[in-house]
Amino acid sequence: MRYSLLCCALFSASQAVAGVEEALSDHILPGYAGFAEAAEVLAVTAEADCTPAALRDPWNAAFDAWTEIGDVRMGPSETGALSVAFWPDTRGFTPKTLSRLISSQEEVGTDPTDFAEVSIAARGLFALERMLYDDQFAGYEADSYACTLVQTISADLANQAQALEAGWREGYAEVLRSAGQEGNATYLSEDEALTALYTQVLSSLEFTADSRLGRPLGTFERPRPTRAEAWRSERALRNVRLYADAASAFAHTLADWELPLTEDALARLHDVADRVEDPALQDIDDPSARLRLEIVQQHVRALHDAIEQEIGVPLGLTPGFNSQDGD
Incomplete structure (x- = not known):
């Protein structure tokens, strides 16, 4: 033992x-x-x-x-x-x-x-x-x-x-x-540094689901399309995709093993994002358009969960505080 x-x-x-x-x-x-x-x-x-x-x-x-x-x-x-x-x-x-x-x-x-x-x-x-x-x-x-x-x-x-x-x-x-080395008061162990990086990955996906998508979705009775990120330049959906891509790429650097669940979740996220018709997300007062965006939101969260399962669980990592928490 x-x-x-x-x-x-x-x-x-x-x-x-x-x-x-x-x-x-x-x-x-x-x-x-x-x-x-x-x-x-x-x-x-x-x-x-x-x-x-x-x-x-x-x-x-x-x-x-x-x-x-x-x-x-x-x-x-x-x-x-x-x-x-x-x-x-x-x-x-x-x-x-x-x-x-x-x-x-x-x-x-x-x-x-x-x-x-x-x-x-x-x-x-x-x-x-x-x-x-x-x-x-x-x-x-x-x-x-x-x-x-x-x-x-x-x-x-x-x-x-x-x-x-x-x-x-x-x-x-x-x-x-230099995490864990003498004189490093920020990270007292190597695991603390890894946890801090892992937290950035998960927090990015949480921010995308809760703010980049959650803010314009608002409620069914009162959607808020002009709360979408960068909607004037019609890149609100593009940002969702790119931040998800970045989180997935970041996650891959934290593991030297295959991440099939993560890769599959990212591919499915892109598949459902392809069905969103307005890249600025300004059509979500239409119930069918709203549903398509809610499905994208669900797949962002599924990507988050896949990374937790394939990296967090094997390494025994629990995400910590991030400066975007609570935005």
Whole structure:
């Protein structure tokens, strides 16, 4: 019995070491590098041409890159992600802040360095979505203050992306790698580091089910389609897919064995998502459209459960607190 317990302990520790390193090298670090690169392309494009027609494609590419790691809310990203993706904006702060900046032509909107001190509601991907897709803002001229503001927000986003990438590569990655070693007060054991990463996977899927889908679904009597994430740019369903893909890819880095239940659950999620007709989720006041979206929500939760069964149970992991909990 002692031999069996020792083998189990050694197995758990070896998996923790492998899982942490693979999560960093195969998912997190390349994810932040990819986002930094996409955000820089957006900023360079905006400097040359600030109009919505020119920026929508690079903005979508930057958002796609963000979904790879956007739900990793630990280390530099625990608070740093908030100004990259300020959503949900439950009180409408983003349009109010953008309107104030434009109407007053505040000087801070012309300086990317100073812009870091502006409310997070006017920064990041969702502020740009308003400027590029919302009729209230998107009609600006190329030589206007609003044009300069778009350039500033884009440059600020690139600065944020670079800071997050460097914060992980030069700092927090080593905190995870050195879990259990003397002097590491963040993770007292390798299993704690692995649990923290595992929590990010499950929390992402919970946030997708409860917020990205739950918020627009509202209730049967009162659906709330305009509460969908990024609905103006018609990427609400795309985000659901991409965040699920990212969670699944992240999960695979934590295990060096096959995950057939997880792979099957992800494939079925995509199958049912294919049946959703409106990528912006604005048709869910129709009962049949609502049902299709509820089925997608069920399959996001099924993916969550498959990962728990195939990774959490074998490794004896229980998810902990995540900064998105309770949103």
